[in-house]
Amino acid sequence: MKRVIINIMAAIAAICLASCTSGIKEVGPYTVSVIEDGVYHIQDYNSSNPAGEAFDTEGNKTHFNNCSDIYLIVGKEKALLIDLSNNIRWADNAAESLRQIVAERTEGKELIISFTHNHGDHIGMIHAYIDDPDVHFALPETDFQHQVTRFPVADYSFINEGHVFDLGDAEIEVIEVPGHTDGSVVFYMHGSNILFSGDAIGSGHGVWIFNTDAFTKYAAAVPHLIGWIENPENDVNAENLRIFGGHYWQRDWLPELGDKEMGMTYLSDMQQLVNEISEGTASTEPSGLDHPTLDTYFRHGTAIVVWNAGQAKQFAAVN
Numbered sequence: 001m002k003r004v005i006i007n008i009m010a011a012i013a014a015i016c017l018a019s020c021t022s023g024i025k026e027v028g029p030y031t032v033s034v035i036e037d038g039v040y041h042i043q044d045y046n047s048s049n050p051a052g053e054a055f056d057t058e059g060n061k062t063h064f065n066n067c068s069d070i071y072l073i074v075g076k077e078k079a080l081l082i083d084l085s086n087n088i089r090w091a092d093n094a095a096e097s098l099r100q101i102v103a104e105r106t107e108g109k110e111l112i113i114s115f116t117h118n119h120g121d122h123i124g125m126i127h128a129y130i131d132d133p134d135v136h137f138a139l140p141e142t143d144f145q146h147q148v149t150r151f152p153v154a155d156y157s158f159i160n161e162g163h164v165f166d167l168g169d170a171e172i173e174v175i176e177v178p179g180h181t182d183g184s185v186v187f188y189m190h191g192s193n194i195l196f197s198g199d200a201i202g203s204g205h206g207v208w209i210f211n212t213d214a215f216t217k218y219a220a221a222v223p224h225l226i227g228w229i230e231n232p233e234n235d236v237n238a239e240n241l242r243i244f245g246g247h248y249w250q251r252d253w254l255p256e257l258g259d260k261e262m263g264m265t266y267l268s269d270m271q272q273l274v275n276e277i278s279e280g281t282a283s284t285e286p287s288g289l290d291h292p293t294l295d296t297y298f299r300h301g302t303a304i305v306v307w308n309a310g311q312a313k314q315f316a317a318v319n
Helices: 006-018 093-104 210-232 246-252 265-277 311-317
Strands: 026-027 029-038 039-043 050-056 060-066 069-075 078-082 110-114 135-140 156-159 164-166 169-177 184-188 192-200 240-243 283-286 297-302 302-307
Touching: 006 110, 026 093, 029 093, 039 246, 069 093, 069 240, 078 093, 078 164, 169 210, 192 210, 210 265, 210 302, 210 311, 240 246, 265 297, 265 302, 265 311, 297 311, 302 311
Parallel strands: 078 110, 110 135, 135 156, 192 240
Antiparallel strands: 026 029, 029 039, 039 069, 050 060, 069 078, 164 169, 169 184, 184 192, 283 297, 297 302
C-alpha cells in the first residue's frame, strides 16, 4: 500500500479538525478535544511531537509518533477513563499533565479506569494512577487475569461482556471482540451511538492479528459485534454509529471518511474482508512492516487486516 507523503503541520491540522472542532487544548504532551458534552478525547501528541508519520519527497520517514488515545466520559456521579496511552518518555510532565486533564474535568467525581486491551501503548501511563487510592481499575478479565499483582488488591475488579458502567446519567457497556488480543473489548456509550474500540477492529491502518488462533477468534468476533449493534434491544442507531479507535491519527489511510468517524460501512467492509480471508480470495499486498508475522495487508474497502500470508493460506485451506 502506498503511504501518503504528508507535511507534519498539515497532519496536525487534519487530526485536530477530524477529532473535533471545538475545545482543542494542549496540556503538556497531550492534546484534548471535546467529542460531545462530558466526553473527551485525549491524545498523546502536541505541536512539538505531532501524531502520525511524515515522509520526505523520496518516501523516507522523517517523523513518527504512534499516538495512542484516551477517552474520558464524565457522568453526574462517576467518570470512566478508557485506556492510558503510550508511556510518554519524550516529555517530563506526562503524568502530572494527565492527572491535571482528568481532575479538571471530573471535579472530584469517583474515577474508574478501564482498558480496551493489555498492550503497552494502551496501558503505558498506568504509573500516573497506580498509587491513587481514589481510583478503581476495572480490568477485562481475559487480558489481565494473570497480571493483577501490579494493581492494588482493594482497587481492582474484573469485567467481562455485558458489564455496564453506570456513571449517573451515562451508561457504557462492554462487548468482547477478541482477536488482536484474546481479551480485547470495546465500549459502547448508550444513547450516543459512540463505540470506543481500541485496537479491536483497527483504527485505519489495520487490525493486527498475530496467529491463526487469533484470526479464528476475530472471524467470530466481527459478526458478534455487528449482531450486537443490530440487535434492537441495544437501541443503536446504526446509521449514525461513530467508532473512535485507539489510534485516531491512522484515519489518514481512510480519506473517504472525510471529517466523519468510522461507522457501519467500516464494519461491513471488515465482515466482508474476514469472509474473503477465510475463503482465500482476499486482496493482498506486502505490508513492509518489520515483523515476522505481520507480512501482509489484506484489504476490502475501508477495512484492513494485517496478518501472515502463510498462516492465512493454511486457514483458508481447512475452512
